Amino acid sequence: MALRQSIGRAFNLALRQYPRPVPSAPIHRMLSSVRNQRQQPQQRRPNPKFRSHAIRILDGDYSDGGSWPEDATKEYWEKEDEKHEKSMRLDPKIIKEMELEQEALRVKEEIDARKKKWIENAKPKVRKVEIDHRGRSYGRGGRKCSTARVWIQPGEGVITVNRREFLDYFPRETDREMILGPFIATNTCGMFDMIVRVEAGGVTGKAGAIRHGLARALEKYNPDYRPPMKRLGFMTRDRRVVESKKVGKKKARKAPQWVRR
Numbered sequence: 001m002a003l004r005q006s007i008g009r010a011f012n013l014a015l016r017q018y019p020r021p022v023p024s025a026p027i028h029r030m031l032s033s034v035r036n037q038r039q040q041p042q043q044r045r046p047n048p049k050f051r052s053h054a055i056r057i058l059d060g061d062y063s064d065g066g067s068w069p070e071d072a073t074k075e076y077w078e079k080e081d082e083k084h085e086k087s088m089r090l091d092p093k094i095i096k097e098m099e100l101e102q103e104a105l106r107v108k109e110e111i112d113a114r115k116k117k118w119i120e121n122a123k124p125k126v127r128k129v130e131i132d133h134r135g136r137s138y139g140r141g142g143r144k145c146s147t148a149r150v151w152i153q154p155g156e157g158v159i160t161v162n163r164r165e166f167l168d169y170f171p172r173e174t175d176r177e178m179i180l181g182p183f184i185a186t187n188t189c190g191m192f193d194m195i196v197r198v199e200a201g202g203v204t205g206k207a208g209a210i211r212h213g214l215a216r217a218l219e220k221y222n223p224d225y226r227p228p229m230k231r232l233g234f235m236t237r238d239r240r241v242v243e244s245k246k247v248g249k250k251k252a253r254k255a256p257q258w259v260r261r
Helices: 002-017 027-039 074-088 092-122 173-179 181-186 203-221 223-232
Strands: 137-143 146-154 159-161 192-199
Touching: 137 203, 146 203, 173 181, 173 203, 181 203, 181 223, 192 203, 203 223
Parallel strands: 159 192
Antiparallel strands: 137 146, 146 192
């Protein structure tokens, strides 16, 4: 009996320290609400980041489009389309500015392409050594009506023009100096033998044609010889020719003597 009393007192003391929670509604109501929740499908909460409506990217409208009326008619959608078209129409000033920007961009692209082409064309040409199986290099030159074919090869400096000696073919010292100009410019005097075939024209024209052909032959033998000859103008074909005679005149410009009476 005393044991039962002591157990009851301890149980009452525990209840006082940890009271049971009192339900706000009767138990049968709580159970019915739980059953209803199980029977009804769970509804998804709205996600503010997700938009199921159409977004007007061009207009910059990223706001929520709102809910459309369920009883929307054809007239309603036509009005909505008209509003959308009006919003898409740009101001003429803005359209003109856009056209000017596109034109400026096109002009800039053309200028950049032209500059790129100029840079590619400005790069120096890669020149290669051209020597035949006999160890000779060939150059063709011209001056006035004359045409010269020149072959050079390492030797003692012997020069042959149309199977004749150099001094016999060009007795004038000015013509000899003109022909030997490329050798002097490249410091190769006496290092190459030269064979020449020259046709047409006079003595001065033949000398100029041989000099032009010799400069080209030296360039093909060694491309490093080109810069000094280019500076002195030996690599350029001289296009000057005699001007043709005119009708009513004695020569190209000379007119007959004028008499008053």
